[in-house]
Amino acid sequence: MPSSVTRLDTARPSARAASSIRHDWARDEAMALYELPFMDLLFRAQTVHRGSFDPNKVQMSRLLSIKTGGCAEDCGYCSQSAHHKTGLKASKLMEVERVLTEAKKAKAAGATRYCMGAAWRSPKARDMDTVLAMVEGVKALGMETCMTLGMLTDDDIIQLRDAGLDYYNHNVDTSESYYDKIITTRTYADRLNTLARVRDAGMKVCSGGIIGMGEEREDRVDMLITLANLEEHPESVPINMLIAIPGTPLENTKRIDPIDFVRTIAVARIMMPKSFVRLSAGRTDMTDEMQALCFFAGANSIFVGDTLLTADNPGEDKDSVLFAKLGLAPLELDLELDPDQSLDHEPATGAGRQDARQS
Numbered sequence: 001m002p003s004s005v006t007r008l009d010t011a012r013p014s015a016r017a018a019s020s021i022r023h024d025w026a027r028d029e030a031m032a033l034y035e036l037p038f039m040d041l042l043f044r045a046q047t048v049h050r051g052s053f054d055p056n057k058v059q060m061s062r063l064l065s066i067k068t069g070g071c072a073e074d075c076g077y078c079s080q081s082a083h084h085k086t087g088l089k090a091s092k093l094m095e096v097e098r099v100l101t102e103a104k105k106a107k108a109a110g111a112t113r114y115c116m117g118a119a120w121r122s123p124k125a126r127d128m129d130t131v132l133a134m135v136e137g138v139k140a141l142g143m144e145t146c147m148t149l150g151m152l153t154d155d156d157i158i159q160l161r162d163a164g165l166d167y168y169n170h171n172v173d174t175s176e177s178y179y180d181k182i183i184t185t186r187t188y189a190d191r192l193n194t195l196a197r198v199r200d201a202g203m204k205v206c207s208g209g210i211i212g213m214g215e216e217r218e219d220r221v222d223m224l225i226t227l228a229n230l231e232e233h234p235e236s237v238p239i240n241m242l243i244a245i246p247g248t249p250l251e252n253t254k255r256i257d258p259i260d261f262v263r264t265i266a267v268a269r270i271m272m273p274k275s276f277v278r279l280s281a282g283r284t285d286m287t288d289e290m291q292a293l294c295f296f297a298g299a300n301s302i303f304v305g306d307t308l309l310t311a312d313n314p315g316e317d318k319d320s321v322l323f324a325k326l327g328l329a330p331l332e333l334d335l336e337l338d339p340d341q342s343l344d345h346e347p348a349t350g351a352g353r354q355d356a357r358q359s
């Protein structure tokens with residue numbers, strides 16, 4: 001066992017010390033975390049988690065595909081790429097009224113954030129007015145807004161921010177070195193560039209990736225290092241388990257070992273102590289026990305509802321049974337709190353500390 005593992009293993013972090021924000025993670029120490037004995041890793045992750053969050057509360061987001069299929073990009077995992085024969089029917093950009101009807105239903109079902117995704121390499125100028133009206137309309141319902149539209153120009157970014165977009169989702173998906181095995185129509189640098197400009201404009205960042213695309217443990221760790229070593233940690237870090245979609249190049253990929261998936265969540269929690277870590281795609285293929293371990297490892301956000309963008313999600317009934325079994329409750333949105341709360345602030349203590357991370 002490498003000496004760094006022994007050091008991590010024997011250190012008993014206080015919640016506060018364990019929650020300090022760092023942006024200088026090195027591969028060997030992050031790998032040492034990943035390879036800790038499982039019980040030590042989970043104990044450490046849960047300790048860090050309790051330094052910033054109520055461990056029994058889970059933030060709930062709802063997704064909607066506002067423009068489905070026919071995408072020019074060749075992402076090897078995606079049902080919506082025009083490069084793959086997945087049988088998915090492409091559709092045009094949805095009408096604003098329909099989006100708002102769906103968002104109202106999501107709010108009534110307990111979602112606090114509405115995430116709208118489009119199968120675009122980047123938005124066309126002619127679509128921006130419709131997209132901006134969606135942001136304004138959802139915001140007016142009292143929900144947080146999130147969009148994922150591909151690469152953005154500076155002008156797109158300013159318009160989205162000024163319309164009231166809270167979060168922009170743009171995943172790095174995997175490590176830089178594994179990236180071109182999965183996507184060839186854009187580069188890792190393209191991805192980081194959009195993320196940096198979204199951040200510079202003052203929007204919140206949602207960025208994570210997919211586990212189980214045939215990558216090595218080192219790739220998972222490198223992806224987390226990329227995210228944790230950004231100037232500011234993404235407020236939201238979605239960790240997706242690959243949904244192997246028939247007709248995509250990844251359709252026959254061997255399923256990730258659930259313990260490895262939980263390890264990835266735990267390392268994300270430790271490296272980004274104040275970010276919401278979302279147990280994202282793939283929950284229909286997870287047992288209750290696996291999801292419980294993910295929550296224990298520090299996941300504290302999910303997508304609710306019976307669909308993601310094009311794939312299935314467990315749905316409200318299953319999730320309410322699971323939440324009841326685990327004593328978990330939805331995190332409510334507190335719009336009263338200071339929107340300038342930054343992830344680089346010291347963790348608040350006592351009741352309500354989790355809500356202080358929300359805006």
Ligand code: SAM
Nearest residue numbers: 077078118119120148150171240241242243281
């Ligand atoms: N076109 C935009 C983009 O790529 O940024 C937005 C939509 S895209 C579907 C959003 C994210 O969903 C991807 O970056 C990927 O992480 C995740 N995703 C897509 N298909 C998936 C799959 N089959 N399994 C797991 N995650 C998936």
Ligand code: DTB
Nearest residue numbers: 117148238280281308309310311
């Ligand atoms: C993210 O990381 N996962 C979501 C959201 N961001 C946009 C998308 C998951 C998509 C799963 C496959 C599908 O529904 O097509």
Ligand code: SF4
Nearest residue numbers: 071073075078081119
């Ligand atoms: Fe297009 Fe996004 Fe799917 Fe890639 S992940 S093919 S960019 S919709």
